[in-house]
Amino acid sequence: MRKVVLYIAASLDGYIASPDGSVDWLPPLLPGEDYGYADFLSTIDTTLQGRTTYEQVLTFGEWSYPELINYVFTSNPPTEAVHPSVRFVTTDAAEFVRELRQEEGGTIWLIGGGKLVAPLLAAGQVDELMLFVVPRLLGNGIPLWHEPKHSQPLKLLRTHTWPDGMTLLHYQLTNIE
Template sequence: MRKVIFYIATSLDGYIASSDGSVEWLPAPPPGEDYGYASFLSTVDTTLMGRTTYEQVLTFGEWPYATLSNYVFTHTPPEAKPASVQFVSDDVVGFVTQLRQASGQTIWLIGGSTLAAPLLAANLVDELMLFVVPRLLGSGISLWHGQDAAGPLTLLRTQTWPDGMALLHYRIKRSI
């Protein structure tokens, strides 16, 4: 069975975007540093994201996930899209349950919190990789969208960088 990893950056106070949806507060990495992103991405062949996250990624320039299978959950798909993107209006839990059964590599749950909440509640997320950015936003779009608790976590590793970035990597324990 394929793993689903919720890999996302968050401010120290738990926000993934400013109140207006912007991620301009995210710092550019120092030259030659990618915080392990390329290594993680090499294990991924599928992404999951909500419509808001998809539209945010489009503002960064050329579509960065052209070699991956990308599923964007929305009830109102736009007409134009990159070739590697499929819009999905099916039930997210049912869709991801089936997707996990298919052969492939890691499934990256990019965001946002509205998409992550039902997947966490349904025990469909295996790991959390949280990049904590040393900034306090005070308000914005919360990482946690009022979902039911996913259960206890096991810390797999931590990593810190001189600029204050910190990775917290957890496995979600499953109850039997």
């Protein structure tokens, strides 16, 4: 069974984006440092993202993940995708991911956002959480956690802190199914 990993950055007060959806508050990378992104990216072949996250990624310029299969969950898909690797999903996210996990392939990256994360967590469809805590308080914005419906035990796998204060919290989730 394929593994689903939520790999995401959030401010210390739990926001993944500014109120307008931008992520321009994220600090620049340290010289020569990618916080393990390249290593993580080498393990995945599929992304999952909500429509708002997809639209934010589009503002970064050229499509960021052309070599991956990219599923965008939306109730109102656009008439055409920005790249052939993008596929729009209008069915139940938890059921779709449950079936996707049974297919052959690499790790599945749950990019976000919070509205997609919540039902997948509740359905036990997330195996690991790699949360990069950014040493910044936004005070307002788009929250990572949208109305969690249950308590979820976590097992700490590792932590890492960089000189700029960025901290990785890597957990394994104990699924409820």
